[in-house]
Amino acid sequence: MIGISVINLFDLTPSYTIKERLPFAYGLGVGLISFQMLIYSLFKIQWTSLGLVLPWMILIFVSIKRKKLLMPKKSFFSFPKGFRNKLLIAGIFLTVIFVIFEALLRPLSAWDGWANWFIGGKAFFLAKGIDINYINYANNSTQPLIHLLLAFSFTMLGKVDDHATLLLFTSFYISLIGMIFIAVRKLFSTRLALLFTFLFATLENVIRHSGRYDVGHADLPLGYIFFSSALLLSLFIKEKSSKVFILYNVFLLIGALTKSEGLAFYAISQIVAIIYLIKEKKWRYFPFLLISLIPLAGWELFNIIFHLPTNPFLTKHINLTRVPLVAFKMSMEFFDINRWNFLWICFIFSFIFLAIRKKLSVITLLCILQLGVYFFIYLSTPIDPAVHIAGSFDRLLLHLTPFAIYTIAFVISLKPKIE
Numbered sequence: 001m002i003g004i005s006v007i008n009l010f011d012l013t014p015s016y017t018i019k020e021r022l023p024f025a026y027g028l029g030v031g032l033i034s035f036q037m038l039i040y041s042l043f044k045i046q047w048t049s050l051g052l053v054l055p056w057m058i059l060i061f062v063s064i065k066r067k068k069l070l071m072p073k074k075s076f077f078s079f080p081k082g083f084r085n086k087l088l089i090a091g092i093f094l095t096v097i098f099v100i101f102e103a104l105l106r107p108l109s110a111w112d113g114w115a116n117w118f119i120g121g122k123a124f125f126l127a128k129g130i131d132i133n134y135i136n137y138a139n140n141s142t143q144p145l146i147h148l149l150l151a152f153s154f155t156m157l158g159k160v161d162d163h164a165t166l167l168l169f170t171s172f173y174i175s176l177i178g179m180i181f182i183a184v185r186k187l188f189s190t191r192l193a194l195l196f197t198f199l200f201a202t203l204e205n206v207i208r209h210s211g212r213y214d215v216g217h218a219d220l221p222l223g224y225i226f227f228s229s230a231l232l233l234s235l236f237i238k239e240k241s242s243k244v245f246i247l248y249n250v251f252l253l254i255g256a257l258t259k260s261e262g263l264a265f266y267a268i269s270q271i272v273a274i275i276y277l278i279k280e281k282k283w284r285y286f287p288f289l290l291i292s293l294i295p296l297a298g299w300e301l302f303n304i305i306f307h308l309p310t311n312p313f314l315t316k317h318i319n320l321t322r323v324p325l326v327a328f329k330m331s332m333e334f335f336d337i338n339r340w341n342f343l344w345i346c347f348i349f350s351f352i353f354l355a356i357r358k359k360l361s362v363i364t365l366l367c368i369l370q371l372g373v374y375f376f377i378y379l380s381t382p383i384d385p386a387v388h389i390a391g392s393f394d395r396l397l398l399h400l401t402p403f404a405i406y407t408i409a410f411v412i413s414l415k416p417k418i419e
Helices: 002-009 018-042 049-065 083-105 111-127 132-138 145-157 167-185 190-201 204-210 219-239 242-256 260-280 283-305 320-334 343-357 362-380 385-413
Strands: none
Touching (some): 018 145, 018 167, 018 219, 083 204, 111 132, 111 145, 145 167, 167 190, 167 385, 190 204, 219 362, 219 385, 260 283, 320 343, 343 362, 343 385, 362 385
């Protein structure tokens, strides 16, 4: 409700209908609540359920009062006709039910989940604010947003409950399903949009991180935020809307405060945006870049002032002798059909096709640039790159899985006789 209230109240995506805005609502709500908790901590305001919820209840009330949350007179969701469409919808629905059931069935088991994100959320919850002592003691160099989200959940529940909180991660999966459908539906027919959505929803690695053994990692949420940001940048380039550009910067900030990989994506996306603004001489949009830059710089300054730990995998030394090994090991993951089906194989051919035709979309460009960042990380990692890639690259690819789905769909949409 928080996210959709803000989007509708300020009309942040003017050309989108309510149902097209909904997939963005969850991530925006998560981000806004996290920013609120950061501000409370900065001003030494203890977190309480009433103190956190009351401002948003007022905003939702204002949205309703101004008739910004009323449902449209026509049907909110028109069920697609045709047996094949209904079959695909049934497949997506059953997969989502299975993922929710899996999330509720077993306790938190992902190592990075309970040893990093959840323990940080518990520390913040018990301290009723950002606990600097915990961060330094645990040598925790991760960004704060997931910790804050979990602490918010525990505060609302009045207790620590890992099991119930896992559904927060499943909600990113559901939102991402809706977002992929809406993005691909703008390229071609409902049937093909449903097919691509089904293919994404049933990917083995996506399901693992949405509700099975790897739920609790921050990688699926980061994939959702990356794709949201990319779609909004693409929409801004198309429509030149300042409201869309504002929302794009907010999502970039959310991603930068989720994981350190989000900082790289922030830099890449803003460089692409700035190049576009300069090329098109859209000078009036430059001040909007400060919406994300100032809070992010403030958080980094906070880290410096309190001497908080830095990411141990970020080093300045790039070992070029590792290039063949890193390229080989990364390519092995692309061809892991058990984990990814033929997704990344199709993506590689799609990228080559678009590059030859000079039809790269901004979404595909951001995906390739982010992959380049991961390549350089493995060149500079202080541990054996083969071990590092084996233990992490499948999760890094999860950040870009929606981009791969969209790129393949985009290539197919260029063929004139495809429905």
